[in-house]
Each structure stands twice: as C-alpha cells, then as structure tokens.
Amino acid sequence: MLKLVASFFGSGYLRPAPGTWGSLAALPAAYLIHVIGGFPLLIVATGLVFALGWYATAEVTRGQTDHDPSWIVIDEVAGMWIALFPVSYGAGMMGIEVTRLWPGWVAGFLFFRLFDITKPWIIGKADRMGTALGVMLDDVFAGVFAALCSIALAALYHGWFM
Secondary structure, three states: OHHHHHOOOOHHHOOOOHHHHHHHHHHHHHHHHHHHHHHHHHHHHHHHHHHHHHHHHHHHHOOOOOOOOOOOOHHHHHHHHHHOHHHHHHHHHHOOOHHHHHHHHHHHHHHHHHHHHHOOHHHHHHHOOOOHHHHHHHHHHHHHHHHHHHHHHHHHHHHHOO
C-alpha cells in the first residue's frame, strides 16, 4: 500500500522521466480536487499528501542506500499542487472554471519541472538532506518557486498586455 502511495498509484513506474509522469498525474487530481472543494480543499489535500508522502517515503526507503528512488513521485504531486495554488485561487476568486486559466496550468507545470530538475539554492539543499523529509521538501520549494514565477508571469501579462 505504501508503494502505491509513494508511486502515486503507479505513475512513478512509467518511463522515461518518472518525475515528469508523476507531475503530469498530479494535474487531473488537482483539477478534481479544485472542482470538488476549490482552493481550500486543494490546500488541505496538499498538506495531507505531504504528510502521507513523507511517511510513505520514510517507510519504503528504510534501510535502503537510495533515499530517493526515481519511482517515488508523491513528492512531485505535493510540489505540483503547490505550483497550481495561484491557478486554483485565481479561478475561485474570479468565479470562473479553473480550465479557463490554462496558461497558469502550463506555466506551473513547466516552472515546477524546471526547478525540480535543476534544484537551485534551497531546493538543492533540501534534496541533499538525504532524508524522507528532504525528498518531500525539495519539491515543496520547487512548487513555491513555480507558483511565484506563475504569479509574476500573470502580473506581467495582465499588466502589460490587457
């Protein structure tokens, strides 16, 4: 059961680039969560996925030399959902269907993958912790950076082009 959680229902076993597959699998889940309960539910779900992912990662890697096997993608799910916070919040605030903010979905995904792969600054520090918490935190930080970049792009677009 914990491997199912850590691999986000098996998406972490897809090749190549399991982290990208895990991030892609997070998108329809985020959409469903937003449709059911909006931004508040997405925040709660992200917190739950973080906690469950931390526990599952710690358990499945206990006694292993690799603290972050590529098939563990629950961390990408938590980070990707954070990257989508501005989209969910914006759609709720404007009272529109969340898919109308599709550029935010694309930007969130692309920025999240960029930061998750390159691991600049604090993202890399978290990754080098060598613990289950570090596995989760590097993606949380990547999600925060991606969300901030998406907000900046939206502000730029709406301020200069609209």
